[in-house]
Amino acid sequence: MGVVILDGSTVRAFVGDEAAFRRGVDARFAALDLNGDGVLSRCELRRALETFRLLEADFGDDAAPPPQPEEVAALYDAVFEQFDVDRSGAVDRDEFCAEMRRIMLAVADGLGSSPVQLALEDDPAGLLQQAADLEASKLAAAADQDKRK
Numbered sequence: 601m602g603v604v605i606l607d608g609s610t611v612r613a614f615v616g617d618e619a620a621f622r623r624g625v626d627a628r629f630a631a632l633d634l635n636g637d638g639v640l641s642r643c644e645l646r647r648a649l650e651t652f653r654l655l656e657a658d659f660g661d662d663a664a665p666p667p668q669p670e671e672v673a674a675l676y677d678a679v680f681e682q683f684d685v686d687r688s689g690a691v692d693r694d695e696f697c698a699e700m701r702r703i704m705l706a707v708a709d710g711l712g713s714s715p716v717q718l719a720l721e722d723d724p725a726g727l728l729q730q731a732a733d734l735e736a737s738k739l740a741a742a743a744d745q746d747k748r749k
Contacts, residue, residue: 602722604732607715611708613738614731615701624730625697631725639690645683646676700727 615621632640632648640648667675683691683699691699704727720729 601719602729603717603719604729605715605717606711606728606732607713608708608711609713610735611704611711611728611731614727614734615704615708617734620730620734621701621704622697624725624727625700626693627725628700628727629693629696639692640683640696641690642677642680645680645691649676649679704731 614624629640632644634644634647635641680691681687683695685695685698686692707728718728720726720732723729724733
């Protein structure tokens with residue numbers, strides 16, 4: 601696990617850098633497209649969502665009963681429907697990119713303008729990690745530029 605400091609402007613700058621954002625989303629899409637058919641099936645997207653561990657007891661009331669299988673299926677189906685805008689039954693690269701943009705901008709809104717320290721999985725393909733890395737590279741370039749003056 602790595603620790604980064606982010607605020608909403610860091611995430612917005614990453615999303616606003618079309619080339620960097622698209623590279624990150626394309627790499628994530630390719631990693632999720634297990635059969636290489638150019639679209640994400642319900643199963644492929646569900647596997648990705650399961651890695652977020654949203655339903656683990658560690659994050660909530662340990663005394664609460666675990667969710668029922670039909671509740672879990674309904675949750676994953678609802679998320680899939682958010683991505684599958686054209687209702688084709690598969691999520692293409694453009695749909696994935698558009699929804700990831702929306703999600704990242706919502707994260708930026710949630711972070712606001714105050715820097716927040718986050719622990720992130722050691723995943724260089726993670727979009728929040730890439731946002732932090734992009735900002736760090738811009739700061740390093742600016743510092744180098746100042747040294748040259």
